[in-house]
Amino acid sequence: MLEIKNATKRFGDIKALDGLDFTVPEGTVFGLVGSNGAGKSTLLRLISGIYAPDEGGAYIDEELTYESINAKSELFFIPDFPYYYGSSTLNNTADLLRMVYRDWDEDYFEKLCSTFPINRKQRIINMSKGMQRQASLILALSTRPKYLLLDEIFDGLDPVVRALVKRLIVENVTDRDMAVVIASHNLRELEDICDHIGLMHKGKIILQRELDEIKCDIHKVQVAFSQPVGDDIFAGINVIKQSRQGNLFSITVRGAEEDYLPKLRALEPAFMENLPLTLEEVFIEEMEGVGYDANNIL
Amino acid sequence: MTRTTYYDNSLKQGAVLFRWNLRRNVISFSVYLALLAFFVLINLALTLSTKLFGEVAGTMLGFSLTEMLVGETVALGVIFSLIFSLCNLSYMHKKRETDLIASMPVNRRTMFFSAEISAIIMAAVPMLLVLLGVNILAENINSNTYMGTLNAFISVAVNVLFFGLLSVCCGKTSDKIITFLFVNGGVPVSLFLLQLIPIAYIRGFGAGANEKLTLCFTTLNAYRSDMPIYWTLFAIVCGALSFALIKRRRSECAEVGFAYKLPMVAIKLIVSLAVGMITGFILYISGFFSLFSPDAHSDGIADYVRFLAGMLIGSFLAYFVVGLIYARGFKGFAKSLIPYGAMIICFTAYFLFFALDPLGTSRIPEASEVKSVSFTQNNRDFRVGGKNLTKRELTDKASIEKALDAEFSAVSERSLISAFGYGFGTSVLDSEEEPNIFIRYNMNDGGTIERVYTSLSDWSMSVEFRDSEFYIRNSMPIFMIDSKYCTEVKVTEYDYETAVVPKTKNRIYKGEKAVSALEKIRDKVLTDGQDIFYYTDKSYEITFVSPDGDKLTEKKGSVTEILASLQIT
Numbered sequence: 126m127l128e129i130k131n132a133t134k135r136f137g138d139i140k141a142l143d144g145l146d147f148t149v150p151e152g153t154v155f156g157l158v159g160s161n162g163a164g165k166s167t168l169l170r171l172i173s174g175i176y177a178p179d180e181g182g183a184y185i186d187e188e189l190t191y192e193s194i195n196a197k198s199e200l201f202f203i204p205d206f207p208y209y210y211g212s213s214t215l216n217n218t219a220d221l222l223r224m225v226y227r228d229w230d231e232d233y234f235e236k237l238c239s240t241f242p243i244n245r246k247q248r249i250i251n252m253s254k255g256m257q258r259q260a261s262l263i264l265a266l267s268t269r270p271k272y273l274l275l276d277e278i279f280d281g282l283d284p285v286v287r288a289l290v291k292r293l294i295v296e297n298v299t300d301r302d303m304a305v306v307i308a309s310h311n312l313r314e315l316e317d318i319c320d321h322i323g324l325m326h327k328g329k330i331i332l333q334r335e336l337d338e339i340k341c342d343i344h345k346v347q348v349a350f351s352q353p354v355g356d357d358i359f360a361g362i363n364v365i366k367q368s369r370q371g372n373l374f375s376i377t378v379r380g381a382e383e384d385y386l387p388k389l390r391a392l393e394p395a396f397m398e399n400l401p402l403t404l405e406e407v408f409i410e411e412m413e414g415v416g417y418d419a420n421n422i423l
Numbered sequence: 424m425t426r427t428t429y430y431d432n433s434l435k436q437g438a439v440l441f442r443w444n445l446r447r448n449v450i451s452f453s454v455y456l457a458l459l460a461f462f463v464l465i466n467l468a469l470t471l472s473t474k475l476f477g478e479v480a481g482t483m484l485g486f487s488l489t490e491m492l493v494g495e496t497v498a499l500g501v502i503f504s505l506i507f508s509l510c511n512l513s514y515m516h517k518k519r520e521t522d523l524i525a526s527m528p529v530n531r532r533t534m535f536f537s538a539e540i541s542a543i544i545m546a547a548v549p550m551l552l553v554l555l556g557v558n559i560l561a562e563n564i565n566s567n568t569y570m571g572t573l574n575a576f577i578s579v580a581v582n583v584l585f586f587g588l589l590s591v592c593c594g595k596t597s598d599k600i601i602t603f604l605f606v607n608g609g610v611p612v613s614l615f616l617l618q619l620i621p622i623a624y625i626r627g628f629g630a631g632a633n634e635k636l637t638l639c640f641t642t643l644n645a646y647r648s649d650m651p652i653y654w655t656l657f658a659i660v661c662g663a664l665s666f667a668l669i670k671r672r673r674s675e676c677a678e679v680g681f682a683y684k685l686p687m688v689a690i691k692l693i694v695s696l697a698v699g700m701i702t703g704f705i706l707y708i709s710g711f712f713s714l715f716s717p718d719a720h721s722d723g724i725a726d727y728v729r730f731l732a733g734m735l736i737g738s739f740l741a742y743f744v745v746g747l748i749y750a751r752g753f754k755g756f757a758k759s760l761i762p763y764g765a766m767i768i769c770f771t772a773y774f775l776f777f778a779l780d781p782l783g784t785s786r787i788p789e790a791s792e793v794k795s796v797s798f799t800q801n802n803r804d805f806r807v808g809g810k811n812l813t814k815r816e817l818t819d820k821a822s823i824e825k826a827l828d829a830e831f832s833a834v835s836e837r838s839l840i841s842a843f844g845y846g847f848g849t850s851v852l853d854s855e856e857e858p859n860i861f862i863r864y865n866m867n868d869g870g871t872i873e874r875v876y877t878s879l880s881d882w883s884m885s886v887e888f889r890d891s892e893f894y895i896r897n898s899m900p901i902f903m904i905d906s907k908y909c910t911e912v913k914v915t916e917y918d919y920e921t922a923v924v925p926k927t928k929n930r931i932y933k934g935e936k937a938v939s940a941l942e943k944i945r946d947k948v949l950t951d952g953q954d955i956f957y958y959t960d961k962s963y964e965i966t967f968v969s970p971d972g973d974k975l976t977e978k979k980g981s982v983t984e985i986l987a988s989l990q991i992t
Contacts, residue, residue: 136675175525175674192670197528208519210447217446224439225527 126150127172127272127304131181134164134171134328141167143328144181149321151271152302154294156315156336158408159325165308166205168325169274172306173202185272198227201270205277207261215245215260219267226268234267240289254281262290266297273297275307279314291318316404324411332411336404343407344382348374348389349396362388366410377402377410433533440529440537444511445545451510452545455503459496459553466492467560492557497575497646500550504579505586505603507545511538512590514677516599521677535669539587539662547579570651578646581654584661585642591668592683594676598749605690605745610640612697620700621777687749691759692766695742699770702737703730727778731771738767787830792866794818796826798898799861805904805967805975812904813975815897816865822893826862829888830874860888860898892949901977902945904967912940913964941965 127149134142141164149155157165170176172183174190174197183190190196209218215238223229238245241259243252249260258281265273273294279287295318297303309315315322322339324332332339343365350358350372359367359376362385366377372395378385382399389397402410445452466489512535514524524534554572586603593599615637635653638644645654668683676682706729742763746756795816805813817823862874888894896902912932932940944963965977 170522170526170674173526175522177673192531194528194530197526200526202522202526204519204522206519208517208523212447212449221439221443222527225436225529227528 126186127306128184128187129168129172129181130184132168132171132178132183133180134167134176135179140328142171142178145328145330147323147330147333149272149304149306151304152298153321154298154305154307154319155321155323156319157306157308157323157325158310158312158315158404160327160412162327163325164328165325166276169202169204169276169306169308172272173197173200173274175202199271200274201226201265201268201272202274203258203261203265203276203278205280207257209249209257209260211248211250213249214247215243215249215263218249218260218264222264222268228269230267230269233269234263237263237266237293240293241286255283255286258282259286259290262293266293269301271301271303273303273305275305275309277309277311278307279309279311287314294318312404312408322404324408326412339407340402340404341381342379343402343410344378344380344385345400345402345406346376346378346385346389347396347398347400348376348392348394350374350392351395354392358392359389366413433530436529437533437537437540440534441541441544444507444538444541448507448510448541448545451503451506455499455506455546456549458499459549462492462495462499463553463557466495466557489557493554493571496550496553496557497578500546500575500579501582501643501646504542504546504583507542508539508583508586508590509596509600511542512587513596515590515672516594516596516677518677521674525674531669531672532666535587535591535665536662539583539665542583543580546583547576550575550579574646574649574651574654577651577654577658578642581645581658581661582642584658584665588661588665588668589686591665591672592681592686594679594681598681598687601748602686602690605694607641607643609690609694609697611637613693613700614639616697616700616704617773620774688759688762691742691745691749692762694745695738695763696766696770698741699734699736699738703733706730706733727775731774734770734774735767739763787827788864788866788872790820790824790827792868793823793827793864794867795865796823797863797865798826798894799863803900803975804973805900805908805969806971806973807905807908807969808971812969813900815903817897822897823864825893826864829894830862860894895948899948900967900975901941901948901965904975906938906941908967908969909937909941909965910934910968911964911966912937912944913966914940915962915964 129145129147129149132142132145133140143164145168157168159165167176171178172190174183174192177191178189185193185196185199188196190200219234223231223234241263243256243259243263249257252260258278262278278290282290291314294303294305298305307315307319316336319336322332322334322336323330334342353372356367356369359374362376363379364376365379368375386399514520514534525531527534551572554575558572585606586599589599589602593602618633618637635648635650638648639653641648642657645657648654672682681687742760743756746759747753750756795818797814797816799814803813804811817826860876862876864872866872910933914930914932916928916930944965963977967975
């Protein structure tokens with residue numbers, strides 16, 4: 126189990142991570158979302174043992190990942206801009222990794238090389254961005270990591286390869302109980318693959334729940350009244366956002382359906398409809414809740 | 424699952440990374456080999472063509488070419504060792520590469536030292552093979568060859584490990600290179616100038632800046648400095664510091680500032696010190712140009728003020744510029760002035776200590792205060808029955824007064840605090856080729872006063888005093904050592920007229936003939952002065968051996984040394 130305990134990281138006066146606490150169980154896909162500069166990449170670097178924590182840290186089976194050969198052997202981190210040497214090919218990079226990662230799987234490497242449309246003898250730096258990410262993923266999965274850390278992995282992948290990547294991740298999660306932490310701004314992709322979501326802002330996790338739970342906890346409802354009503358008609362209901370056009374209201378409500386629906390019905394609306402919220406909308410709503418003025422930015 | 428070769432042992436992992444580093448550098452390594460091959464080929468062709476000059480001249484020219492090839496090979500080895508080190512440790516200075524390397528399950532120390540060792544081996548192995556090959560071809564295999572080869576290896580190791588230590592301390596590659604160049608350029612200038620300040624003020628304080636001390640941080644000169652033990656220790660210290668610091672170095676330092684700021688602060692201070700002293704001297708020289716005024720150099724206080732003002736202006740500007748280079752801006756400049764201020768205070772104290780001479784170390788004693796006086800040329804010892812024949816204590820009043828008169832003739836004033844700069848421009852790096860004059864007074868009160876004068880900075884003294892019979896008989900080993908201990912005299916004659924390189928003829932005298940030759944040389948020296956050893960068509964090599972086992976050889980002239988090393992008789 127990957128545990129983040131009171132993880133704090135400072136860069137000079139800036140607190141990039143501010144006492145984070147959460148757990149990534151085995152066999153789960155944890156999506157990290159958040160505003161720019163929220164600390165997602167810093168968190169992944171801290172988990173992968175690149176950055177030393179100032180306080181707390183990331184632990185695998187109670188062992189701090191920083192400077193731990195054992196813990197790092199079970200991790201693989203693909204950063205947002207993976208680095209390759211000028212002469213690196215898939216083959217010669219595999220030569221290095223197979224000797225430093227104890228669980229390197231040669232058969233799986235061969236299988237992945239034939240699955241992805243990639244030339245393993247071509248210099249990786251000459252490949253397109255998407256192909257470079259495929260190369261990274263092939264190498265990463267061949268090390269058979271127990272914890273795979275991905276930063277903007279879907280960036281630059283075409284829809285077919287994107288689907289392939291998602292399939293491979295899910296296969297590894299279900300077959301080997303691999304845990305995945307994905308940081309991405311592509312909420313649509315995360316929605317497909319993640320079962321847990323952590324929402325970061327200014328170095329803190331402001332929301333961390335199962336995806337379904339998040340979606341069940343926040344709702345968008347359209348309500349229309351036949352008679353003119355005041356703006357405070359929804360008092361007593363946990364409305365976090367409200368807009369109106371005449372007598373037609375669009376409200377975002379936090380809480381379970383069984384809590385707020387009876388209250389809304391009691392207001393005797395002429396029309397009422399529950400609308401599905403995408404993860405992106407949930408993200409915007411939650412971020413606004415912590416003072417991130419999405420409307421002004423948008 | 425197919426298990427492959429995995430090493431969980433640091434040593435084996437290091438070997439894997441070592442091989443990987445070799446593979447990474449295959450292009451630069453090929454360039455290195457090609458350049459080595461090119462220089463070997465060119466020098467070989469030139470050496471073969473030297474037969475056209477005749478046997479002796481050809482041998483000398485061939486020897487020079489061999490020396491040149493050795494120099495080129497070592498220079499290439501050092502340059503490429505730095506290139507390999509730069510490539511292998513680039514992961515410490517590139518954020519993206521840091522992500523790749525630092526997330527791998529490899530110990531930081533293993534990663535660092537495998538990179539360093541592979542840089543050393545890649546540079547040293549071809550270099551050592553060429554050096555040994557050249558010496559075998561030149562039939563020049565002796566203990567010096569092995570020492571030269573060892574020095575070359577140490578030189579590569581020193582540069583790689585020092586460069587590696589700077590990698591640990593610096594976040595940016597550019598800062599690492601700048602710091603390396605500043606250390607190799609700024610430190611020797613600072614040390615040189617710092618040594619010259621007391622020499623400039625206190626005549627007889629020293630014969631010039633000490634070369635070994637001046638170049639003790641100049642790693643690029645490690646091969647030529649002939650201090651293998653010092654440089655070995657230097658390399659070990661660099662390695663040990665890297666070993667200790669690498670563990671605490673933060674990965675986020677890559678591309679950002681410094682992991683450890685001490686080298687940066689030290690370099691800023693050293694460079695500003697050097698520039699400050701140079702500026703101070705320039706401002707002082709501005710007084711030199713008003714030499715037409717008779718009082719130009721007598722206003723000591725004005726000289727101090729001029730020098731210190733120049734020092735302050737130059738050092739501050741240099742500190743500001745170097746600070747800008749390192750910080751890429753003005754951030755933190757005001758705070759960084761604290762060590763600068765401390766440096767200025769320390770330097771001013773150092774300068775005034777020698778300028779004002781509060782302890783009176785520059786005083787020439789009165790004859791009545793002196794119990795005995797002795798001279799020693801280049802501090803060379805020759806003991807017989809435990810007594811050092813090259814250190815003769817003169818206790819008679821006449822000798823003491825002659826020695827004191829000699830000092831007055833050089834200084835011409837009671838206080839040795841002369842106008843600043845008098846000895847500065849003429850002071851040179853200490854050299855064993857120059858017959859420095861050491862004078863030691865043993866005082867009646869039990870104290871001693873020692874003086875050393877070089878023939879260049881104290882020319883007037885040298886001409887009048889150095890060639891006097893009194894000084895020659897009491898300072899030159901060939902006069903002070905009894906002729907019965909002379910075992911061999913070799914006289915080499917040069918014929919400059921007959922060939923591009925002078926033809927030489929050697930005569931070796933042994934036994935009684937050697938003693939007879941020594942007497943003739945002594946007469947010649949007393950007649951013509953010590954200058955007969957220079958710029959002449961004859962060189963002398965006189966060897967004395969004492970029953971105690973001490974051996975002293977007077978050998979003058981570089982051509983003689985080359986021929987002697989070739990053992991041409």
